[in-house]
Amino acid sequence: MTLNKAVADIRARQRIKPSALDRPSAVWTGVDLLDGREIKTLTIIFKTSGCRWGQAGGCTMCGFVYDSATEPPSPADLETQLDRALNKAGDMDEFMLKIFTSGSFFDEREISPQVRQSILRRLADDERIPKVLAETRPEYVTDEVMDECTTILGDTKFEIAVGLETSSDIIRKDSINKGFTFVNFVRASETAKKHGVTTKTYLMLKPPFLSEGEAMDDIIQSVNDAAQYSDTISINLCNVQRGTFVESLWQKQQYRPPWLWSIVEIIKKAKQVHPDMPIMSDPVGAGSKRGPHNCKQCSHDVADAIRKFSITQDVGDFDELTCDCKELWKKVLELDDLTYGSAIMD
Ligand code: SF4
Numbered sequence: 001m002t003l004n005k006a007v008a009d010i011r012a013r014q015r016i017k018p019s020a021l022d023r024p025s026a027v028w029t030g031v032d033l034l035d036g037r038e039i040k041t042l043t044i045i046f047k048t049s050g051c052r053w054g055q056a057g058g059c060t061m062c063g064f065v066y067d068s069a070t071e072p073p074s075p076a077d078l079e080t081q082l083d084r085a086l087n088k089a090g091d092m093d094e095f096m097l098k099i100f101t102s103g104s105f106f107d108e109r110e111i112s113p114q115v116r117q118s119i120l121r122r123l124a125d126d127e128r129i130p131k132v133l134a135e136t137r138p139e140y141v142t143d144e145v146m147d148e149c150t151t152i153l154g155d156t157k158f159e160i161a162v163g164l165e166t167s168s169d170i171i172r173k174d175s176i177n178k179g180f181t182f183v184n185f186v187r188a189s190e191t192a193k194k195h196g197v198t199t200k201t202y203l204m205l206k207p208p209f210l211s212e213g214e215a216m217d218d219i220i221q222s223v224n225d226a227a228q229y230s231d232t233i234s235i236n237l238c239n240v241q242r243g244t245f246v247e248s249l250w251q252k253q254q255y256r257p258p259w260l261w262s263i264v265e266i267i268k269k270a271k272q273v274h275p276d277m278p279i280m281s282d283p284v285g286a287g288s289k290r291g292p293h294n295c296k297q298c299s300h301d302v303a304d305a306i307r308k309f310s311i312t313q314d315v316g317d318f319d320e321l322t323c324d325c326k327e328l329w330k331k332v333l334e335l336d337d338l339t340y341g342s343a344i345m346d
C-alpha cells in the first residue's frame with residue numbers, strides 16, 4: 001500500500017461537520033516580528049473548499065482538511081469571513097495580517113482571483129496593516145499572481161509562507177507525503193523574490209518514521225539548506241491531530257511527538273550558524289500527550305521560553321531552563337536509533 005493510499009483510507013472514514021460558510025475556521029491575535037521589532041498579528045483561517053492535495057490523501061500529520069467547508073463558500077461568504085476577522089482587530093492600531101486557508105490562498109479553486117483581489121484591496125486600504133502574509137503550496141506561486149498581489153498591495157509588505165517541512169526530498173515523500181520537491185520550493189521562493197515578496201519557510205520537527213535524533217539532524221540540515229531561500233524560518237513541532245496517519249501510529253504506540261529539549265537544542269545550533277536569520281517556533285499543544293512535550297514539571301516553562309525566544313531571538317532565553325527529564329531525553333537520543341522503529345513512549 002502506498003503512503004498516500006494509507007492516508008486517503010483514514011481520511012475516507014472521517015466526516016466533515018457542516019458549519020456556517022460565512023464564518024472563518026479560526027481567528028486569533030498574537031505577536032510576530034516585523035523588521036526586527038515586535039508587532040501584533042491578526043491571523044485568519046478562511047474556510048474554503050479546502051486543500052486539494054489533502055482531499056486526495058495529503059500529508060500524514062495534517063488534520064486541517066477537516067476544517068474545510070462542506071460546500072464552496074460564495075464570494076460574499078468569504079468577504080463576510082474577512083469582516084468578522086477584522087472585527088477582532090478591535091482597537092489595535094497596527095497589526096500584521098496573516099492569511100491561511102487550511103490549504104493554499106493562491107489555489108483558485110479555493111479562492112477565486114476576483115475574491116483574492118478584493119481581499120487584498122481591502123487590506124491595502126487599511127492603514128493599520130503594514131504587512132500581509134499568505135500561506136500557499138509552492139505550485140500556486142507564479143509571476144502573474146505575485147505581480148497582481150504586489151500591484152494591489154503597493155506599499156504594504158507581502159510575504160508568502162510555504163510548508164517545506166524538510167529539505168530532504170526523501171523524508172518529505174516517505175514520511176510526510178507532501179507531494180512537492182525542494183526544487184519546487186526554491187522556484188516559488190525565487191519567483192516571489194523577483195517581485196519583492198519575501199518567503200517564510202515552515203519546517204516540521206519529527207514527522208513519522210524518524211528517531212528523535214534523526215529528526216533533529218533533519219531540521220538542522222533543513223535550516224542550512226533553506227536559509228538562502230528564506231527570510232524567516234518557522235519550525236513547527238509535529239502534534240497528533242485527529243483523523244491523521246500520525247494519529248493512527250500514535251494510537252499504536254509507534255509515534256511520540258518531539259521533545260521540547262530537541263527544539264531548544266536545534267534553535268541554539270541553528271542560531272550559531274545563522275545569527276541574522278529570524279528563527280521562530282510556536283509549540284502548539286506543548287505539554288499535552290498529543291503535543292510536543294518534556295515532563296509535566298517543565299513542559300510549560302520550556303514552551304514559554306521558546307515563544308519568548310521567537311520574539312527576542314536571544315538564545316539566552318534558554319539559559320535558566322533545567323529539569324531532571326533532560327537526562328532522560330539524552331538517553332532517548334542514544335537509544336531511539338536502536339529500537340528498530342518503535343517509538344520510546346512515556
Ligand atoms: S499540510 Fe498543507 S499541503 Fe498538506 S494536506 Fe495539509 S493543508 Fe494540504
Ligand SMILES: [Zn+2]
Pocket residue numbers: 294295296297298299323324325326
Ligand atoms: Zn522536565
